[in-house]
Amino acid sequence: MSTLNKNIGLIGFGVVGQGFYSYLEENKEEKLLPKIVIKNNNKERDEVKAKFITEADEVINDKSVETVVELISDDKEAFDIVTKALKAGKNVVSANKKMIANNLEKLLELENKSKGRFLYEGAVCGSIPIIRTLNDYYSLDTVTQIQGIFNGSTNYILTQIFKDNVSYQESLAKAQKLGFAEADPTSDVSGSDALYKLLILTTHAFGKFISPSKVLKIGIQNITDSDIAFARENNLKIKLIASVKSNNNKLWLSVLPTFITNDSVFYNVDNEFNAVEVVSESIGKQTLIGKGAGSLPTGQVIYSDYKAPENYKYKYDKILSGKRIKYETQEFIWVYSDKITQFEKYIEEVVIINKSEGYAKVSIADLIKIQEELLDEKLSLIALTDEALKQLNKKYEFAYALQYA
Amino acid sequence: MSTLNKNIGLIGFGVVGQGFYSYLEENKEEKLLPKIVIKNNNKERDEVKAKFITEADEVINDKSVETVVELISDDKEAFDIVTKALKAGKNVVSANKKMIANNLEKLLELENKSKGRFLYEGAVCGSIPIIRTLNDYYSLDTVTQIQGIFNGSTNYILTQIFKDNVSYQESLAKAQKLGFAEADPTSDVSGSDALYKLLILTTHAFGKFISPSKVLKIGIQNITDSDIAFARENNLKIKLIASVKSNNNKLWLSVLPTFITNDSVFYNVDNEFNAVEVVSESIGKQTLIGKGAGSLPTGQVIYSDYKAPENYKYKYDKILSGKRIKYETQEFIWVYSDKITQFEKYIEEVVIINKSEGYAKVSIADLIKIQEELLDEKLSLIALTDEALKQLNKKYEFAYALQYA
Numbered sequence: 078m079s080t081l082n083k084n085i086g087l088i089g090f091g092v093v094g095q096g097f098y099s100y101l102e103e104n105k106e107e108k109l110l111p112k113i114v115i116k117n118n119n120k121e122r123d124e125v126k127a128k129f130i131t132e133a134d135e136v137i138n139d140k141s142v143e144t145v146v147e148l149i150s151d152d153k154e155a156f157d158i159v160t161k162a163l164k165a166g167k168n169v170v171s172a173n174k175k176m177i178a179n180n181l182e183k184l185l186e187l188e189n190k191s192k193g194r195f196l197y198e199g200a201v202c203g204s205i206p207i208i209r210t211l212n213d214y215y216s217l218d219t220v221t222q223i224q225g226i227f228n229g230s231t232n233y234i235l236t237q238i239f240k241d242n243v244s245y246q247e248s249l250a251k252a253q254k255l256g257f258a259e260a261d262p263t264s265d266v267s268g269s270d271a272l273y274k275l276l277i278l279t280t281h282a283f284g285k286f287i288s289p290s291k292v293l294k295i296g297i298q299n300i301t302d303s304d305i306a307f308a309r310e311n312n313l314k315i316k317l318i319a320s321v322k323s324n325n326n327k328l329w330l331s332v333l334p335t336f337i338t339n340d341s342v343f344y345n346v347d348n349e350f351n352a353v354e355v356v357s358e359s360i361g362k363q364t365l366i367g368k369g370a371g372s373l374p375t376g377q378v379i380y381s382d383y384k385a386p387e388n389y390k391y392k393y394d395k396i397l398s399g400k401r402i403k404y405e406t407q408e409f410i411w412v413y414s415d416k417i418t419q420f421e422k423y424i425e426e427v428v429i430i431n432k433s434e435g436y437a438k439v440s441i442a443d444l445i446k447i448q449e450e451l452l453d454e455k456l457s458l459i460a461l462t463d464e465a466l467k468q469l470n471k472k473y474e475f476a477y478a479l480q481y482a
Numbered sequence: 483m484s485t486l487n488k489n490i491g492l493i494g495f496g497v498v499g500q501g502f503y504s505y506l507e508e509n510k511e512e513k514l515l516p517k518i519v520i521k522n523n524n525k526e527r528d529e530v531k532a533k534f535i536t537e538a539d540e541v542i543n544d545k546s547v548e549t550v551v552e553l554i555s556d557d558k559e560a561f562d563i564v565t566k567a568l569k570a571g572k573n574v575v576s577a578n579k580k581m582i583a584n585n586l587e588k589l590l591e592l593e594n595k596s597k598g599r600f601l602y603e604g605a606v607c608g609s610i611p612i613i614r615t616l617n618d619y620y621s622l623d624t625v626t627q628i629q630g631i632f633n634g635s636t637n638y639i640l641t642q643i644f645k646d647n648v649s650y651q652e653s654l655a656k657a658q659k660l661g662f663a664e665a666d667p668t669s670d671v672s673g674s675d676a677l678y679k680l681l682i683l684t685t686h687a688f689g690k691f692i693s694p695s696k697v698l699k700i701g702i703q704n705i706t707d708s709d710i711a712f713a714r715e716n717n718l719k720i721k722l723i724a725s726v727k728s729n730n731n732k733l734w735l736s737v738l739p740t741f742i743t744n745d746s747v748f749y750n751v752d753n754e755f756n757a758v759e760v761v762s763e764s765i766g767k768q769t770l771i772g773k774g775a776g777s778l779p780t781g782q783v784i785y786s787d788y789k790a791p792e793n794y795k796y797k798y799d800k801i802l803s804g805k806r807i808k809y810e811t812q813e814f815i816w817v818y819s820d821k822i823t824q825f826e827k828y829i830e831e832v833v834i835i836n837k838s839e840g841y842a843k844v845s846i847a848d849l850i851k852i853q854e855e856l857l858d859e860k861l862s863l864i865a866l867t868d869e870a871l872k873q874l875n876k877k878y879e880f881a882y883a884l885q886y887a
């Protein structure tokens with residue numbers, strides 16, 4: 078194939094697009110990128126050799142273009158672009174986690190019919206090569222759990238809360254000022270962004286497509302000063318943990334602010350860093366930690382997707398294996414609240430620490446039912462890891478005993 | 483190519499070879515492995531479908547064999563096998579870190595002339611896909627540092643020392659009993675094994691070949707009870723850290739027992755786990771943690787090397803970039819000893835804590851000169867990370883002040 082047919086069509090030129098561009102420059106490949114599609118041609122932009130245009134179709138239908146790199150923020154437009162590009166037989170690289178999480182099943186059908194391929198390492202945890210690791214190394218292993226810190230903005234906010242002894246609101250404001258959180262931080266602080274990533278990994282690790290609307294998701298917006306004080310008193314940190322666990326062909330998922338003990342690998346994963354822990358039967362536990370966002374860290378995985386070996390595609394072995402796995406919500410977890418007594422009718426067991434403060438065993442299914450209400454009523458709930466539960470039980474065994482006396 | 487030409491020749495059937503074999507079974511590929519080369523045909527073995535033979539040449543010269551998987555322990559024999567196999571145009575997979583660290587430059591020449599390829603993910607940190615990560619994601623980035631826990635046996639020993647409050651000798655004995663350390667643990671506890679891995683990563687990250695004999699290497703054999711007591715008193719752990727740092731086209735390397743503060747990502751990397759931290763200009767800090775050894779964890783990366791995409795080879799971009807980088811030993815580090823005063827003539831600065839106990843600034847070059855002597859005289863030295871130095875300086879500032887008053 079002549080290099081004439083190897084051009085790139087870049088759609089979107091925000092932070093990540095510019096990072097991707099800088100790797101093309103570094104490797105003297107800018108000449109392969111004649112056109113960049115942008116929304117608004119009136120913005121001032123750094124000088125680049127490509128021509129700025131506003132019609133995505135112009136690069137999708139361009140016969141000289143082999144790879145379409147889609148890096149826009151609107152998920153519906155992105156889906157339209159990726160669909161058209163795969164239908165036109167292009168290789169497609171995307172980083173749009175919301176679009177992918179909501180449409181992965183359809184996208185794989187499109188890829189199967191296309192002579193192009195669809196890669197999207199940049200959609201999950203920025204610089205961390207977790208999709209390729211799952212694809213290349215776990216095809217014959219049985220994954221039992223994936224959990225981690227999948228959102229850099231919330232991790233930055235939570236880190237500052239514990240470092241600088243500030244409230245959630247103060248920390249959010251600082252993160253926004255420094256560019257670690259968006260002007261509208263909803264998708265991050267609500268846990269949606271982490272959930273999209275979790276669902277993409279769930280497809281790779283368990284061969285299952287699950288709709289975001291069906292999964293328990295509690296964000297960090299309602300974390301109170303007393304939650305923070307309680308964590309500090311007990312040498313715990315709060316992290317927003319996304320988790321998928323499997324057992325006996327059943328699958329449980331959640332995104333929850335969670336108390337972490339200081340012997341957890343996540344305890345020192347601070348600021349804008351992300352972490353992914355994969356537990357599997359043969360390999361055991363494997364953890365990857367790296368920057369979850371940013372122009373160059375994410376631009377680099379986009380670049381590596383563009384440069385992937387000619388016959389490299391994601392294999393989706395877990396879908397192909399045909400193993401039936403069922404999404405479940407009948408599972409209990411332990412959660413802490415300074416107003417735990419408000420959840421009375423959902424509680425299986427409870428340890429009251431002081432007045433309304435305590436921690437309780439509740440079902441995922443019940444929490445899904447009330448998650449919207451929690452948000453509206455500004456009630457906070459912090460989940461406990463097994464280790465955090467053990468640590469608290471040790472300290473509050475007297476309170477515990479009281480309950481069951 | 484017909485499947486007849488796609489056979490595997492497995493040489494060596496120890497722990498890792500058996501792990502590799504179990505993945506072939508899992509994927510119903512045992513039929514591709516007609517023969518396994520072993521040293522001693524009299525040992526009792528698990529039933530496998532392959533025929534056991536004792537002549538490596540028989541598989542190397544077999545036209546039906548496309549991939550030779552070399553998993554023997556002797557490094558000289560292994561080099562001979564890999565050389566012949568590459569010359570015969572086979573794809574070669576190896577996990578022999580000593581053989582590779584000592585011969586990588588020659589091996590790459592052989593690979594360049596061969597129609598086969600040479601992959602060896604299993605040689606560095608077991609299940610952690612660090613070579614592929616460096617190869618696939620760091621070609622356009624400037625790596626400035628790689629450090630980590632590269633040896634599972636020593637990490638297991640050190641973990642037990644801190645967990646069970648036992649001496650080095652007791653912990654070693656337990657590790658041997660449980661199979662986490664070899665009957666002859668020299669290569670592990672002396673730091674050699676970690677050093678070989680460090681040198682392989684140095685070639686991938688910096689494009690440099692360095693002989694093991696030239697690098698500062700202190701093992702964990704001489705760690706004293708008072709070193710351990712000092713660590714515990716100061717909330718530190720001791721980890722065997724392998725490190726390569728670059729600055730201004732210069733490169734420093736070391737393998738040293740090191741005091742780690744509890745905010746380090748390595749602090750909770752315990753037991754047989756390994757960790758690799760890569761710092762680079764664009765991506766920032768990235769850490770991979772996983773099992774560093776074991777039949778299935780290592781067998782799995784061997785299997786993935788065998789299954790790598792058809793045109794996948796390591797690129798060695800950093801060698802090809804032609805950037806000249808110089809190996810240096812003129813650099814100072816801080817080390818602790820309960821007999822620090824014995825090192826008087828090498829000391830630049832010192833903080834005396836109590837009698838002969840303290841920590842001092844010494845040069846890597848001087849330590850290389852005396853490393854053999856240290857070993858013979860059973861003297862221990864524990865390096866300090868920047869954070870550990872800061873923490874100790876804070877506590878012992880009065881002692882410090884005494885020195886310079």
